[in-house]
Amino acid sequence: MAVTTTSANTCPPNCGLRRNGCYAESGPLAIHWRAVSEGLRGSTFDELLQEISTLRRRALWRHNQAGDLTPSSPGVIDAGLLVRLARANRGRRGFTYTHYSPTPANGAAIQQANQLGFTVNLSAQTLAQADSHASLGIAPVVVVLPQGTIRPVRTPAGRQVVVCPASLGNTDCLNCGICQQRDRAAIVGFPAHGAGAQRVQAIFFKGRPS
Incomplete structure (x- = not known):
């Protein structure tokens, strides 16, 4: 499956995983990402x-x-560049994830891209944030989960979170494609992994009611 890598200066400054457990900041991918950046x-x-x-x-x-x-x-x-990307994708099944806050301007750009056929998933770091993103109704949602999660869970508002099938070893991204499905009801959950998994998991639990 074709994939792209974009320079680190595109990451939003308020991303909670930035230098705090982001999987792309360690391992072989980090070497490639650094060269691109x-x-x-x-x-x-x-x-x-x-x-x-x-x-x-x-x-x-x-x-x-x-x-x-x-x-x-x-x-x-940059809404203009995102529209150009979405239009180039026409007839194909491109998808991505974003940690940009869905402000009115960002939300409008993300919604337009999805309407044009390029799937932009809103990335959440806690189940409560996943609920907040999903309530906007502008894009599908994904969320990080604790390490080793293998069963579906529910958000505080009762939304279903299915564990990424590829992370369970049941398939791979090419043969799954759930993250590209713009109209899906389920939130997709990714168990924390990589060298920063403990830090990602800590962020998740901070947002969980005691």
């Missing part, structure tokens, strides 16, 4: 759009295994 690897945005246009029809692909949507200013998604 330093301009030693990669291409321009226009070249990216051209590459997307060469993917076969209905191809499933993931944008940003590391990095986030391109900002126009700190904390603000």
Whole structure:
């Protein structure tokens, strides 16, 4: 499955996982991400759009295994670039995740991308935040879960959270595709993993009612 990596300066400044457990900041991916961020690897945005246009029809692909949507200013998604990305994706099944806060401006950009067929998942760090994101009705939602979670859970508002099938070893991303399903009702949960898993798990439990 085709994937992209975007420079670290695209990550929103208020992301709770930034330098605090983000899986892309350690391991082999971190080496590649650092090279992209330093301009030693990669291409321009226009070249990216051209590459997307060469993917076969209905191809499933993931944008940003590391990095986030391109900002126009700190904390603000560049809506124009996101629309161009969504239009380049037409006829294909691209998806991504974002830690940008769904402010009115960001939320409108994210909703428009989803309406154009490019799936942008809102990423939550706690079950309460997942409820908050889901209540907006603008995009599908994903959330981190404690290490080793294998069974579905419920948010405080009763929404179902299904554990990522690939993390359970039942399939892989290419043969699953649940994160690309824009109209799904379920929230997808990703058990904390990688070198920073303990820190990610700590963030999750801080947002959990005692």
